[in-house]
Amino acid sequence: MISAEDITRTYMMGLVEVRALRGVSVEIKRGDFVGIMGPSGSGKSTLLHILGLLDRPTEGSIRIFGKDVLSMSDDCKGRFRLSKFGFIFQDYALVPELTALENVILPAMAKGLSLAESEKKGMEYLSLVGLGERANHIPAELSGGEQQRVAIARALVNSPEIIFADEPCANLDTENSRAVLELFKKINEETERTVIMVSHESWHKEFFERLILLRDGKVSSDSYL
Numbered sequence: 001m002i003s004a005e006d007i008t009r010t011y012m013m014g015l016v017e018v019r020a021l022r023g024v025s026v027e028i029k030r031g032d033f034v035g036i037m038g039p040s041g042s043g044k045s046t047l048l049h050i051l052g053l054l055d056r057p058t059e060g061s062i063r064i065f066g067k068d069v070l071s072m073s074d075d076c077k078g079r080f081r082l083s084k085f086g087f088i089f090q091d092y093a094l095v096p097e098l099t100a101l102e103n104v105i106l107p108a109m110a111k112g113l114s115l116a117e118s119e120k121k122g123m124e125y126l127s128l129v130g131l132g133e134r135a136n137h138i139p140a141e142l143s144g145g146e147q148q149r150v151a152i153a154r155a156l157v158n159s160p161e162i163i164f165a166d167e168p169c170a171n172l173d174t175e176n177s178r179a180v181l182e183l184f185k186k187i188n189e190e191t192e193r194t195v196i197m198v199s200h201e202s203w204h205k206e207f208f209e210r211l212i213l214l215r216d217g218k219v220s221s222d223s224y225l
């Protein structure tokens, strides 16, 4: 489903070259629950952003659902992301002035659904993450764990086939982290959604089905657990 070959990503910091990825090849199958782990600076977020089409590699090729995604225009990539991908970031990235429901429906409205349809779907996903009763609260009135669950509902609202999560538990305590991981596992098992998640907590491994370890911008191991 995702086939990435020989991905490199070099950043220029003035005259200094930072080689974040040095030739990464991965094949991700439909329904995989993949953890990407490795030391700080090993290239985990860079790889996630590249696979999620939020960043371009310096070299390499990526096919997603058989499409050569790197040759797409930015507009086309945007539409592709909106219909096929859901993103969850460590800082939740919610709009502070909007209610939980209004935040959740943003991708559905951007995709062209009517307000009524978007709200119906939004409520469905807020209920799925256990926040049906908090739909009219703004982020400041919710705990960190609740805000992350709103972000998860938002990532799911367009029924994406692939969920990309960049350290989604970084700001959560163990109990809330476990709730988020259990939710991913449930979504993965019940709907065969692919989940690709960056983490640096070794206990998260018990939830993953497959673990890709990065070291110095390369894959140091890749195995089903």
Ligand SMILES: Nc1ncnc2c1ncn2[C@@H]1O[C@H](COP(=O)(O)OP(=O)(O)OP(=O)(O)O)[C@@H](O)[C@H]1O
Binding pocket: 011, 012, 013, 018, 019, 020, 038, 039, 040, 041, 042, 043, 044, 045, 046, 047, 200
């Ligand atoms: N926008 C950027 N400009 C310059 N260098 C960058 C940029 N983004 C990442 N890097 C560098 O690329 C390397 C890999 O970064 P990346 O964030 O992918 O690592 P990571 O494994 O996710 O790290 P962490 O666990 O600390 O978040 C690091 O050396 C980082 O400093």
